[in-house]
Amino acid sequence: MKPPPFEYTAAASVEEALAALTEHGDEAKVISGGQSLVPLLAFRFARPSVLVDINRIRGLDGIELDGDTLTIGALARHRDVELDGALRARCPMIVEAVAQVGHAAIRNRGTVGGSLAHSDPAAEWTALALALDAELDVVGPSGSRVVAAGDFFVTYFTTALAPDELLVRARFRIPNGRSGSTFVELARRHGDFALAGVGALVTLDDDDVVADVRIGLIGVGATAVRASSGEEAVRGRRPTADVLVEAAAAVDADIDPNTDVTMSNPPSGNGSASASPSTNSIRSSSDWARRRARSRSAGT
Secondary structure (H helix, E strand, O other), rough: OOOOOOOEEEOOOOOHHHHHHHHHHHEEEEEEEOHHHHHHOOOOOOOEEEEOOOOOOOOOOOOOEOOOEEEOOOOHHHHHOOOOOOHHHHHHHHHHHHHHOOOOOHHHHHHHHHHHOOOOOOOOHHHHHHOOOOOEEEOOOOEEEEEEEEHHHEEOOEEOOOOOOEEEEEEEEEOOOOEEEEEEEOOOOOOOOEEEEEEEEEOOOOOOOOEEEEEEEEEOOOEEEOOOHHOOOOOOOOOOOOOOOOOHHHHHHHHEEEHHHOOOOOOOOOOOOOOOOOOHHHHHHHHHHHHHHHHHHOOO
């Protein structure tokens, strides 16, 4: 199929992009990498009258790790994150998650900001943002504001962004110390949309007690999910095999698998969303991810 007719404007600055968004409101859509939007246009699931291209805006593609803060510009490409050696050593969960975003050709074009703003409940970046307490910098005609990841993702493909606002960067909190992390994903085959996924980060203190733990889930609800019950089940305890099994079971309280959808099976008016991955699969993935993160935090 072909997309419906639309006007095209290429913004050279944030100000130009905001002016176009303000002028056209709900009729405008921002395009950066286009890896999510272009297929929607082709199938006419999206019908904007104006596309605002932000690829020419300078200064929005940076990746900087400074102390405990990772700052990523909205136009940073997935592939650039994936190939960042310092980030791979510091927080493998991020690199492992990004490596599962489609295929290399998609990662070469797709952007971090585009994925976050698209808010696909099966998208890896949404879980990373929740698990790593991301703060998202948003600009609009009235100025800038910071939105916590937990407040940014509203429901299926819907965020807290107003029609005249633009996401410009995201800041992720990366723990120091004896931390280990990983990202595990279930898909029909490599490159497909995730059926479910788990990102886990574990930090141990000097007594091998869990000082901090982060768990982000995808494919288990209307948005990505921070598994707070699973985190509390292991925080402040030694991560023995029994404790990790208990924590994996506790994840059940954080998910609603009956409402799970993926991009390949979006919600429809006739309620024909696909059946969710089994709770047992999610529990097993959570258990495996935590074990691997614990092993890395302990240096084994």
